Amino acid sequence: MSTQTATRISTLIEMLNLQTRLFSNAISGISEEHAHQRLNENTNHIAWLAGHIVSSRFAMANLAGLTVQEPYPDLFGNGKGIESQSYPSMSEMTKDWNDISEKLVQGLAELPESTLSEKAPFDLPFGDPSLHGAFAFFVHHEAYTIGQIGIARRYFGYEAMKYA
Numbered sequence: 103m104s105t106q107t108a109t110r111i112s113t114l115i116e117m118l119n120l121q122t123r124l125f126s127n128a129i130s131g132i133s134e135e136h137a138h139q140r141l142n143e144n145t146n147h148i149a150w151l152a153g154h155i156v157s158s159r160f161a162m163a164n165l166a167g168l169t170v171q172e173p174y175p176d177l178f179g180n181g182k183g184i185e186s187q188s189y190p191s192m193s194e195m196t197k198d199w200n201d202i203s204e205k206l207v208q209g210l211a212e213l214p215e216s217t218l219s220e221k222a223p224f225d226l227p228f229g230d231p232s233l234h235g236a237f238a239f240f241v242h243h244e245a246y247t248i249g250q251i252g253i254a255r256r257y258f259g260y261e262a263m264k265y266a
Contacts, residue, residue, distance in 0.1 A: 110218055110234055115207050117241045121248060122203040125155065128251040128263045129192055136258040137192050140184075148254050149189040153178045155247045156195050159202045162240045165233065166209040167217070173198050210237075 129137070129152060137148040146154070157178035163170045172179060173194075177186060222236035230238065252263045 150184045163206045
């Protein structure tokens with residue numbers, strides 16, 4: 103594995119590990135009531151946001167060559183927006199997050215050198231059309247979504263999310 107490729111993969115893995123922890127910190131202590139309560143009709147609730155990035159992690163794992171089935175495709179598959187009033191519990195989604203996070207990091211660590219330079223199987227909203235660009239976009243998307251959870255967390259009166 104070349105130094106450049108190892109560095110790119112290592113950076114992605116470091117970011118994913120950070121966000122694995124930040125997701126857990128962002129949802130820590132949030133009641134099911136607050137998790138399923140929208141701030142207003144124009145926002146997603148915490149349970150939807152959590153499920154959405156769990157779904158995204160499954161998509162990333164499949165992009166890394168793993169064959170894993172998203173647990174809630176009817177609710178979150180293919181970027182599906184909030185519709186249902188019945189979403190999984192936060193403990194269910196946390197378990198799924200932890201399970202897929204471990205598999206994803208392992209899968210990325212085992213990617214062949216040439217894989218990151220291949221063309222992504224879908225268009226990206228910026229200039230890097232490679233699989234590396236797709237993973238970078240997913241990592242950004244997770245950070246954005248965790249930030250939304252952090253805002254909702256504060257809205258409901260919880261302490262700010264911790265990095266540690």
